[in-house]
Amino acid sequence: xxxxxxxxxxxxxxxxxxxxxxxxxxxxxxxxxxxxxxxxxxxxxxxxxxxxxxxxxxxxxxxxxxxxxxxxxxxxxxxxxxxxxxxxxxxxxxxxxxxxxxxxxxxxxxxxxxxxxxxxxxxxxxxxxxxxxxxxxxxxxxxxxxxxxxxxxxxxxxxxxxxxxxxxxxxxxxxxxxxxxxxxxxxxxxxxxxxxxxxxxxxxxxxxxxxxxxxxxxxxxxxxxxxxxxxxxxxxxxxxxxxxxxxxxxxxxxxxxxxxxxxxxxxxxxxxxxxxxxxxxxxxxxxxxxx
Amino acid sequence: xxxxxxxxxxxxxxxxxxxxxxxxxxxxxxxxxxxxxxxxxxxxxxxxxxxxxxxxxxxxxxxxxxxxxxxxxxxxxxxxxxxxxxxxxxxxxxxxxxxxxxxxxxxxxxxxxxxxxxxxxxxxxxxxxxxxxxxxxxxxxxxxxxxxxxxxxxxxxxxxxxxxxxxxxxxxxxxxxxxxxxxxxxxxxxxxxxxxxxxxxxxxxxxxxxxxxxxxxxxxxxxxxxxxxxxxxxxxxxxxxxxxxxxxxxx
Ligand SMILES: Nc1ncnc2c1ncn2[C@@H]1O[C@H](COP(=O)(O)OP(=O)(O)OP(=O)(O)O)[C@@H](O)[C@H]1O
Ligand SMILES: [Mg+2]
Numbered sequence: 001x002x003x004x005x006x007x008x009x010x011x012x013x014x015x016x017x018x019x020x021x022x023x024x025x026x027x028x029x030x031x032x033x034x035x036x037x038x039x040x041x042x043x044x045x046x047x048x049x050x051x052x053x054x055x056x057x058x059x060x061x062x063x064x065x066x067x068x069x070x071x072x073x074x075x076x077x078x079x080x081x082x083x084x085x086x087x088x089x090x091x092x093x094x095x096x097x098x099x100x101x102x103x104x105x106x107x108x109x110x111x112x113x114x115x116x117x118x119x120x121x122x123x124x125x126x127x128x129x130x131x132x133x134x135x136x137x138x139x140x141x142x143x144x145x146x147x148x149x150x151x152x153x154x155x156x157x158x159x160x161x162x163x164x165x166x167x168x169x170x171x172x173x174x175x176x177x178x179x180x181x182x183x184x185x186x187x188x189x190x191x192x193x194x195x196x197x198x199x200x201x202x203x204x205x206x207x208x209x210x211x212x213x214x215x216x217x218x219x220x221x222x223x224x225x226x227x228x229x230x231x232x233x234x235x236x237x238x239x240x241x242x243x244x245x246x247x248x249x250x251x252x253x254x255x256x257x258x259x260x261x262x263x264x265x266x267x268x269x270x271x272x273x274x275x276x277x278x279x280x281x282x283x284x285x286x287x288x289x290x291x
Numbered sequence: 292x293x294x295x296x297x298x299x300x301x302x303x304x305x306x307x308x309x310x311x312x313x314x315x316x317x318x319x320x321x322x323x324x325x326x327x328x329x330x331x332x333x334x335x336x337x338x339x340x341x342x343x344x345x346x347x348x349x350x351x352x353x354x355x356x357x358x359x360x361x362x363x364x365x366x367x368x369x370x371x372x373x374x375x376x377x378x379x380x381x382x383x384x385x386x387x388x389x390x391x392x393x394x395x396x397x398x399x400x401x402x403x404x405x406x407x408x409x410x411x412x413x414x415x416x417x418x419x420x421x422x423x424x425x426x427x428x429x430x431x432x433x434x435x436x437x438x439x440x441x442x443x444x445x446x447x448x449x450x451x452x453x454x455x456x457x458x459x460x461x462x463x464x465x466x467x468x469x470x471x472x473x474x475x476x477x478x479x480x481x482x483x484x485x486x487x488x489x490x491x492x493x494x495x496x497x498x499x500x501x502x503x504x505x506x507x508x509x510x511x512x513x514x515x516x517x518x519x520x521x522x523x524x525x526x527x528x529x530x531x532x533x534x535x536x537x538x539x540x541x542x
Contacts, residue, residue: 163404164411171380171391178378181340182392182458183366 004136006252012142012211014248015149019204020225021232021240022156023197028234029173030193031089033096037080037104038201039222044107045073045205046214050120062124070202077198081191089190104219111216119213126210141210148207152200153241160237169193227271246270292351293318293462293494294339299348300518301338308334309345310518316462321488321495323505325529326515327538332498333375335515336466339496340365340372352462366392369461373451373468375498379439385450386435389422392457418457425453429483445476452483456491463487465497469504481507502526514538 023038051057052065060068084099121127129140160166168184169192179186208214228247232239247267254263294316301309308331316322324332337343339350341362350357352368360368380388403411426432429449434442439450448468455463468484469477481504487493488508499505505512506526514522514529516538522529529535 159405162407164415165404167387167391170383174380174382175378177342177374178380178454179391180342180362181366181372182454183363184391185361185363 002135002256006256007249008136008138008142010249010252011245012145012248013251014245015145015241016204016208016211016244017221017225017228017247018241018244019149019152019200019207020222021229021244022153022237023200023204024226024229025232025234025237025240026193026200027197028229030169030190031085031096033085033089033093034100034226035197036097036100036222036226037107037219038197039225040104040107040111040219041073041076041198041201042205042208042222043214043216043219044076044111045069045202046209046218047111047115047120047205047216048072049206050122050209050214051115054120054123066206069206070199073198073202073205074195075198077194077196077201078191080198081194085194086187086190104222108216108219115216117215119215121213122209124210144210145207148203149241152203153238156237165189165192224267227267230271231274292316293353294496295351296335296339297349297351299335299338299345299350301334301343301345301347307518309338311347312515312518312520313348314513314520314523316494316496317510319488319492319494320510321484321497321508323509323512323526324496324498324515325500325502325505325512327541330515330538331518332515333466336372336464336496336498340370340464366458366460369459370464371455371458371460371462372464373448373455373466375466375470377444377447377451379447379451379454381439384436384438385431385442386422386426388439388450388454389425389457390418392418392454421459422457425456428456428486429453430479444471445473448472449476449480452480456487460493462494462496465495465499467498467500469499469501477501477504480504484508502530 020038020042023041024035027033027035027038049065049069052060052068053062058065080103084103085096088095088099126140126144131138131140158166160170168179168182169189171182171184172179172186172189172193176186179189208218212218224247225244228243229240230243231246232241232243234240247270250266250270251263254266258266292315296312296314299309299312300307310331312335324335326332334343338345341357341360341364344358352370357365357368365371380391383391426435429452431446431450431453434446434450439447442450448471452465452468455465465484469480472480484495484497485508488495495508497509509526511523512526512529513520514532514535516534521534521538522532524532
């Protein structure tokens with residue numbers, strides 16, 4: 001029973017890592033850049049939903065607050081691309097990485113100014129509602145996290161496999177030059193990619209706030225999600241999710257069975273092992289561009 | 292004239308890659324551009340297809356200037372191209388590569404697509420019909436569900452030609468369609484290019500080093516040497532041209 005309990009809590013945090021990792025992979029595929037601000041974007045989503053619904057702040061109902069927060073996150077994704085990224089496409093990956101790290105700092109700073117540095121918690125009847133199945137204790141918020149992640153993954157799968165816009169985005173991610181001559185407005189697709197990454201960060205942010213308290217440095221868990229994305233191969237959307245689940249599942253077991261302090265190292269130990277034994281990730285799709 | 296280049300120039304640093312080239316392509320013809328390595332042939336293709344913007348001169352397509360179009364708008368006016376180095380979507384299948392093109396169907400928005408409305412479904416069916424015709428035409432049936440990265444070089448070239456055809460162009464630009472092909476594949480290609488002209492009524496502008504193929508299919512040939520268009524005529528005339536002969540011997 002204890003094992004089941006650990007698995008369950010691992011799955012739910014794994015889903016969050018997976019959602020952030022999806023954001024990493026999405027941006028990477030579309031623009032060949034790593035967005036190190038993805039975790040901080042999630043933190044903004046979390047703090048926004050907390051403020052929008054908190055009775056001491058705006059006190060909106062979730063039905064209104066969630067769409068508002070998602071619109072805000074879409075806007076943030078859109079603006080980051082329009083203001084910063086378009087101007088440095090073609091620059092080295094390092095330059096783009098440094099830029100997104102700087103954007104992450106910026107977001108943390110802004111969050112600190114707006115919300116301060118004390119942890120905030122979501123006000124909701126959901127939080128603290130538990131069901132007991134024998135010895136297994138299941139919290140509603142964890143169920144919410146898992147169900148939402150599964151639904152969102154299916155939606156993304158449908159979008160990229162079946163819709164024309166999704167197919168066009170996949171094409172852009174594989175070969176921009178060719179995409180132009182297939183009539184795909186490459187620039188628009190890239191901006192749409194950042195909008196979707198913003199939305200993903202928003203969903204992850206909401207789910208995270210349903211599980212835990214949030215402060216401006218919460219976004220640093222993006223580093224674990226980055227490890228998840230690498231474990232998953234950094235080019236594969238299902239890989240990102242599986243990578244997230246691996247990292248999420250390992251954590252509670254490490255906390256339970258390893259000496260204090262080592263558990264935080266586990267995601268990186270797995271990362272290093274994957275890089276050694278499967279350098280292109282668990283879900284590697286290797287190809288090389290012929291010239 | 293379906294396409295006219297008027298005094299086109301483009302420099303890269305100190306290199307005059309294309310130097311005051313004027314050229315008219317007639318509706319329905321196959322025009323082959325030949326010339327030594329580095330003569331500026333691909334650069335001319337990249338200018339015509341709006342990937343580069345010329346520093347001087349103007350491009351007129353179907354009596355309109357296209358100097359302000361974005362590369363992604365070319366498919367809408369009926370221009371398709373292939374690349375010297377094969378630019379496919381490597382992690383997708385042949386069928387997926389052929390289905391990517393977006394010219395024929397009307398633009399639908401995000402919501403219409405997520406809901407898969409009848410208009411969206413109709414556009415997709417139309418698209419599939421075109422793609423199946425191209426697959427039959429180029430004998431790509433055995434490869435339709437294969438990933439590009441699993442195909443031979445020659446087959447990839449054919450897929451790239453097919454992908455351009457699914458755009459149903461009026462003008463098709465082929466950059467070295469026969470390079471890297473076996474003799475047998477090149478023979479097939481010659482028949483296909485003729486049919487593209489005769490049956491589909493598409494105007495073809497191609498760059499090609501294989502003069503045997505050029506002789507078989509081209510109505511007119513132009514020779515580019517160091518960015519200058521030094522001669523236009525039949526292949527025989529071009530081969531007899533002193534400037535052309537010197538350029539080839541010089542390299
Ligand atoms: N993007 C670029 N930047 C700098 N120089 C370039 C660029 N593209 C082409 N060049 C130069 O312009 C000249 C013409 O090149 P281009 O590729 O058009 O030749 P080509 O006729 O297609 O040759 P090939 O038969 O080898 O394909 C060459 O000297 C080449 O080095
Ligand atoms: Mg060339």
